[in-house]
Amino acid sequence: MASEKSKIIVDNKEIDLPLIRGTMGLPAIDIRTLNQKGMYTFDPGYLSTASCSSAITYVDGENGELLYRGYPIEQLSEKCDFLDVSYLLFNGELPTDIEKQNYRKSINGHTLIHDQLNSVYRGFRRDSHPMAVMIGVVASMSAFYTDKMDMNNPDHRKLSAMRLLAKLPTIGSWSYTYSLGLPSVYPQNDLGYAGNFLNMMFSSPNKKYQNNPILTRALEKILILHADHEQNASTSTVRLVGSSGANPYACIASGIASLWGPAHGGANEATLKMLAEIGNEDRIGEYIKRAKDKDDDFRLMGFGHRIYRNKDPRAEIMKITCHEVLNELNLSNEPLFRLALTLEKIALEDKYFIEKKLYPNVDFYSGIVMRALGIPNSMFTAVFAIARTAGWVSHWNEMLSDKENKIGRPRQVYTGLAKRNIKPF
Ligand code: SDX
Numbered sequence: 001m002a003s004e005k006s007k008i009i010v011d012n013k014e015i016d017l018p019l020i021r022g023t024m025g026l027p028a029i030d031i032r033t034l035n036q037k038g039m040y041t042f043d044p045g046y047l048s049t050a051s052c053s054s055a056i057t058y059v060d061g062e063n064g065e066l067l068y069r070g071y072p073i074e075q076l077s078e079k080c081d082f083l084d085v086s087y088l089l090f091n092g093e094l095p096t097d098i099e100k101q102n103y104r105k106s107i108n109g110h111t112l113i114h115d116q117l118n119s120v121y122r123g124f125r126r127d128s129h130p131m132a133v134m135i136g137v138v139a140s141m142s143a144f145y146t147d148k149m150d151m152n153n154p155d156h157r158k159l160s161a162m163r164l165l166a167k168l169p170t171i172g173s174w175s176y177t178y179s180l181g182l183p184s185v186y187p188q189n190d191l192g193y194a195g196n197f198l199n200m201m202f203s204s205p206n207k208k209y210q211n212n213p214i215l216t217r218a219l220e221k222i223l224i225l226h227a228d229h230e231q232n233a234s235t236s237t238v239r240l241v242g243s244s245g246a247n248p249y250a251c252i253a254s255g256i257a258s259l260w261g262p263a264h265g266g267a268n269e270a271t272l273k274m275l276a277e278i279g280n281e282d283r284i285g286e287y288i289k290r291a292k293d294k295d296d297d298f299r300l301m302g303f304g305h306r307i308y309r310n311k312d313p314r315a316e317i318m319k320i321t322c323h324e325v326l327n328e329l330n331l332s333n334e335p336l337f338r339l340a341l342t343l344e345k346i347a348l349e350d351k352y353f354i355e356k357k358l359y360p361n362v363d364f365y366s367g368i369v370m371r372a373l374g375i376p377n378s379m380f381t382a383v384f385a386i387a388r389t390a391g392w393v394s395h396w397n398e399m400l401s402d403k404e405n406k407i408g409r410p411r412q413v414y415t416g417l418a419k420r421n422i423k424p425f
């Protein structure tokens with residue numbers, strides 16, 4: 001990274017700090033030595049703080065651009081499948097035909113999970129949220145895949161990444177069939193990544209799931225769109241947990257936990273719930289009003305983003321995919337989709353949303369598409385987690401490959417009581 005000089009003045013003292021620039025994006029003041037000068041910076045929520053350098057994904061919030069290893073998301077979602085994209089994120093380049101064949105073979109070799117992991121499911125109530133079950137089962141992998149755990153060994157890291165990428169669709173779909181009291185369906189490696197997941201979700205011993213290529217392609221696109229997004233909350237969680245050298249399965253389980261929140265990956269499920277609660281177009285005004293009311297903690301789910309200030313490119317692609325899927329299923333008058341289109345139109349014309357630069361994000365339409373594919377609301381964030389595992393393992397690997405990597409340990413501004421003594425009793 002190129003380095004220039006910057007200067008800050010504190011208590012009339014000038015402090016020189018390097019100014020670093022990446023290949024794209026805003027410059028950053030390198031404050032690593034600031035504590036030696038007797039002060040910290042304060043930035044809860046990391047609004048203006050780069051926690052690391054990374055070459056994986058670039059998000060341009062002003063222009064609504066998303067690049068995975070330099071490739072625009074629009075091209076990747078059109079021309080690639082999810083395995084290509086997961087390979088690109090981890091290795092830095094799209095696979096050649098030979099590399100893809102070998103990669104697919106490795107992934108296919110890991111799609112089954114240890115038979116005893118089945119008993120972890122049994123510990124959960126049937127009505128447990130699939131995300132709770134996935135956190136438990138993925139974390140339990142730490143107790144079953146204990147070989148090749150040297151985090152400084154790139155081959156060991158690659159093996160753990162493969163295992164996670166290959167097993168998450170199995171673990172996620174089994175969380176769903178378990179909730180229905182149905183037998184788990186084993187992976188069929190010849191169906192491709194998205195097709196295999198849909199088959200494990202919806203086929204059963206007495207009923208074969210009929211793969212529809214348009215629906216399978218739609219799910220491939222959903223997985224690609226959700227695969228990575230630089231230092232979002234769940235990826236930052238994985239990096240922080242991984243910085244202590246923790247077991248990769250524990251790291252990814254922590255990412256799933258963070259993604260579950262309704263402000264993050266849980267927003268797709270919350271958006272569907274909100275649309276169902278609004279019910280019809282006459283009630284949209286009431287909810288827009290609530291979203292603007294400071295005394296009401298209601299937020300328009302699927303709207304707003306920390307970085308995108310005019311459009312989330314993924315939401316645009318998702319909206320088109322939504323049309324394609326609903327047309328294929330003769331559902332283009334699907335009431336929730338019509339309601340979402342009207343809600344988006346009204347919100348985008350409202351002064352409050354314009355001033356605060358609030359636009360539909362990736363979660364606004366994804367739930368409608370997934371519901372049309374037959375995926376229940378409770379599984380939307382589970383699908384997000386399966387996709388984001390590609391980004392999580394890539395960032396985890398990039399961090400551990402960085403010789404300058406240190407354990408993450410933020411400081412604080414202490415606002416508690418000054419030192420005091422316990423009064424004699
Ligand atoms: C994802 O980080 C990533 O990259 C995430 C993600 C990824 O791929 O990993 O893109 C995936 O998480 C997408 C976001 C999904 N979440 C939602 O749709 C939930 C609803 N959105 C909000 O909760 C919110 O917009 C966030 C959490 C997404 C962003 O929050 P910020 O950046 O912390 O913004 P903020 O809360 O400071 O809001 C700024 C202002 C506030 O008003 P003021 O206090 O300035 O008066 O905008 C308002 C907020 O009240 N606001 C909203 C709103 N989002 C922000 N008001 C109504 N409805 C909303 N949705």
